[in-house]
Amino acid sequence: MPKSTDTTPSGTVAAETAATSRADAEQTLRVGVIGCGYWGPNIIRNFASIENCELRTICDADEDRLDAIQRRYPAVSVETDAAALMDGSLDAVAICTPIRFHYPMAKAALEAGMHVFVEKPMTDSSATARELVELAADKKRALMVDHTFVYSGPVRKIRSIIDDGQLGDLLYFDSVRINLGLFQQDANVVWDLAPHDVSIMDYLLQREPKGVSAIGSVHFGDQEDMAYMTVRFDGPLLAHFHVNWLAPVKIRKTVIGGSQQMIVYDDLEPTDRVKVYDKGVSVNVDDSERRRVLIDYRTGDMFAPKIDKTEPLFAACSHFADCALNGNTPLTDGEAGLRVVRILEAAQESIAKSGAEVTL
Amino acid sequence: MPKSTDTTPSGTVAAETAATSRADAEQTLRVGVIGCGYWGPNIIRNFASIENCELRTICDADEDRLDAIQRRYPAVSVETDAAALMDGSLDAVAICTPIRFHYPMAKAALEAGMHVFVEKPMTDSSATARELVELAADKKRALMVDHTFVYSGPVRKIRSIIDDGQLGDLLYFDSVRINLGLFQQDANVVWDLAPHDVSIMDYLLQREPKGVSAIGSVHFGDQEDMAYMTVRFDGPLLAHFHVNWLAPVKIRKTVIGGSQQMIVYDDLEPTDRVKVYDKGVSVNVDDSERRRVLIDYRTGDMFAPKIDKTEPLFAACSHFADCALNGNTPLTDGEAGLRVVRILEAAQESIAKSGAEVTL
């Protein structure tokens, strides 16, 4: 991942992309999209609007969907068989299919020499994820996972606050993502919702997880519809995730505790999504006979920084196009995708073991 | 627990007490209070204002505290040694000391033939809790644990909604109790905050827990300052608790999922603390070859019932006085206290085992 991108202030991915692209004005990335279901149309809309991309081909098994798409994008050709996109006429492919197709399609595309943009989670196992990472390296192609939130204004702003050291020591990362959700056919709530939060955590904490515990419950059908996951790191830092398809209210809230400052990120707030609290805890150990621990609290101002409002998916797609055209490593590359998949996989294993920790 | 109390609508504990007390107008409960620290003054204020109680003696090791109390309650005598309250001049004693003194003081008081009102958690181990339960039964004295929330308007209203069957099948109980909290000297966050939520759960769900998993973290000093606990029951019902002394914002929120309706209870809402959502999920299994699970969602009105605003601690103290005078079993008797302590103890054990489930 290029340092320059990583350390820039929030919201500048798209801006930088634009700047870089100007230098490469002649180059255009010929893009195909596989899958037009729930999320695909957003991918299509964004690639269609990026200057250095040419949206060429769209593939879906459902012809009605293809018709609807073609009415809106008359210049685009459509296919019902993904194999047709591997014929060398495209530079890159975006894969927005059900999860089980991510691995075979990404593999085929990489082998056909294409850059690959794949929906989250990257694959349904760490073994296949690792294979894609290696294949992309081997083929020297960009492999990027659509961890969309990493490209959002709030998350990039929080990253810059953490990188500035404002929070002090990181104490915990607590995330709640619940609502009355649609049951997926091929993914439980862990594989459906948690990739968002685990990828946000991976990007923000920049730490290597050591173990995962999780507990889930199946109320309807045969898949977990709610789960609690804990990720352990070296030292006292904990990350915890509550994902739930059965909640009467929608909550999207992350609290990040630091010894100096703490952050509350509420993605549903109309304004002031990121609040930085000048509150903290410090500790002094008194050497007197009772070895009493003296803990001090500090409360101060609250600060809600202005947040960049660029559509995160536009920033993500633009970043992918830029990396593909310029040979850069995406911010959420295959390695990031693999790190997320490993945690999901361990969580699934821990659920089967009633919450016993799975070491990573 | 007397049926008549249990099934009355929310907030009527105190009212009933008043009604009953009229019949026993001659009887008065002579009450002593041990411990005038953080919570003790509230206990004192309430027992001082209950008609069928006579607040006689207050005990604390700190003479300055005793002076301050006596200035406000000139008719009350004060003691620095709890043994002085066991001399037969009192009918009942309220124990508001640090947790480690709950067991020895409650034991001494029961053995001296007194009724006992003890702060939560009842004791610091299930063995001592069980011993107190047996001793109270043996001595035929009321033993009540101050699970204050069980006597609050919101919790009693939720119980009546659950007892009416409105929620359908119970799916989960999710509780968050976090804020920038005071570190306790003799209790970690599990023993300090979780008794509230575990006692609410015990009262509302009325189910026997089967196992407990918990993960905690120690950031300052030598005790857990945050923890996540999960309680498993037979079937898919889960209860989960997040308790945290290191949060920048105060949250007191419980979500109870049912197949027919769901409840959000936010104890910090100025009005509308209990919201009942007419939302639910139902499932049909399609027998066709793919055994596709058909899940239906239902969304409807929201309803926020009027909540009784009697001070919960007043209702609790009145209920205790009534039970002591009339030989009734308190709603939150020693058995309830023991059930809560068993869960806390199992959570502590699971924390030591990195979240592995402890069977109850």
Place this chain on the structure above:
Amino acid sequence: MPKSTDTTPSGTVAAETAATSRADAEQTLRVGVIGCGYWGPNIIRNFASIENCELRTICDADEDRLDAIQRRYPAVSVETDAAALMDGSLDAVAICTPIRFHYPMAKAALEAGMHVFVEKPMTDSSATARELVELAADKKRALMVDHTFVYSGPVRKIRSIIDDGQLGDLLYFDSVRINLGLFQQDANVVWDLAPHDVSIMDYLLQREPKGVSAIGSVHFGDQEDMAYMTVRFDGPLLAHFHVNWLAPVKIRKTVIGGSQQMIVYDDLEPTDRVKVYDKGVSVNVDDSERRRVLIDYRTGDMFAPKIDKTEPLFAACSHFADCALNGNTPLTDGEAGLRVVRILEAAQESIAKSGAEVTL
């Protein structure tokens, strides 16, 4: 206004339209749209998606805008001169221009025998509004003003609650619509924002206003950027409006007081936009010497009914098409438009007189 439309439950305008349209399946309304600025594209999108409408021609002075529109709607013809739409090839026209063009364009269209759908406010004076009402009656054409909120789920639900008599006597209507707003070139904040709230009030209260007082202030440029308006009715009922382009936060809140129940309608709430409070006031006059007025308060449950989520503008456009094809009177016809314009005009006059009441 046809009784059948008026008394149907919330959200059924579009549904009824659909039902009626089936009977007239052969009939199609040929629609043109004048003005593609801020709101026009929404009008275009909705008329393009209504089954019994054929979007034929779009007119705007700005050729770039027309190009952009035609790319999305290739079958539609474009014009830069509105006169070209008066040639008899259209059945109806939607006017989405700056306010000063509403009257001349609506007049020309009615005279050309077309049905007219015009943005709010209908015109910039009651004289021209009255002229359009008479012309539409004369020509037997549908004249409908786009009071969009009248077609929204929340407002229709509130109307049905009022019509059921649940609120008791209406006491007041208080509306706040403020944010950091765009300054309009040809309208001050009264003519820009207040039409929303005045049309909502007109629809909900169904009372004849007697007088208007208003105070405004000009901070930038030469038009009022904030104003407070009061509408008086016979008896103690008051309506008050705060409209403001200079507020740091966005507020869209209406409180409707009744003697039996009261409503809070917050258009920015993600869920539970309409809350019905079972609170009220009743009064008894004590005949004792001091003639003391005894006032009782009642507080009870709160109820948030499920709200229909049909896009209000889709419901409005569908209703217009239906009225035009079937000869019905629109819910927000020229008379409704005139009632709103009279209030705005009186408010403007009162502002010039430092808040002195203008009798209607």
Place this chain on the structure above:
Amino acid sequence: MPKSTDTTPSGTVAAETAATSRADAEQTLRVGVIGCGYWGPNIIRNFASIENCELRTICDADEDRLDAIQRRYPAVSVETDAAALMDGSLDAVAICTPIRFHYPMAKAALEAGMHVFVEKPMTDSSATARELVELAADKKRALMVDHTFVYSGPVRKIRSIIDDGQLGDLLYFDSVRINLGLFQQDANVVWDLAPHDVSIMDYLLQREPKGVSAIGSVHFGDQEDMAYMTVRFDGPLLAHFHVNWLAPVKIRKTVIGGSQQMIVYDDLEPTDRVKVYDKGVSVNVDDSERRRVLIDYRTGDMFAPKIDKTEPLFAACSHFADCALNGNTPLTDGEAGLRVVRILEAAQESIAKSGAEVTL
């Protein structure tokens, strides 16, 4: 008003008082309190806890109230006739009676040579208010009105932000104070609720009002139970007040617009009561033929400063004691009280004239 008090940072009134008092440790203010109704007990509690005050005598016509007070404050003597407090045994008197007694009692107390602390509003007419101001000057006694909010952390913080010039030009002051309120026997909603907001405005804006318009309505009994008031200043600055006893929800919100920054003060927020928005508007007049006004918006960070949490009434009572003992002029002296009464009186007059402006 002494400069030193006025320019200190928020919340330091009590602190300064403490500092000053140390120097005058020998001096003690002998205080009497007249009226033990709704607010009186708070006044009593605070004067009882201030170091340099001795609470001597309490007066109320209701002997039961006096008994209850004396049980809590056994050292205090009680009287049923206020004349008994004018015998020279007291240095100061606090008047917490119904409004109509403020003037005669304050007059009698000043004439008896006492310092006077009087509840808001100071009197029920500007004539009597002016008389008290002159009498206090003549007798060289402190006359202070209990404009409690002026001594609160949020209001003092806002004042310091305004004094720092952060807001730029003041554009407007908008205040809403509504709830389901108790009807007063001798005051309508203007005289009951608006003194809070008018005194806050007087303290914050520091401008001379030029005119007042108001509209009110009487729904129950014979007094206004809701009202809207507007205060005009030189230039475009407007202040507006909504006071209402008939609202289903409690709102206490003030928005202060400035050209550089804007403030939202919500007194019901558990934390972050004062939010400073870095948003503003600037204007450029384009000299081109259309004299188009170019208006720029600016949106930036939001900042919620830490707010001092000292009980405002304690700060007010301490400040009074200090001023009385040291011969200083209170921050909310008779002049401030008179300024507020003049606005209330003008509002009442404007209500009678259907909102026509009353010039001050």
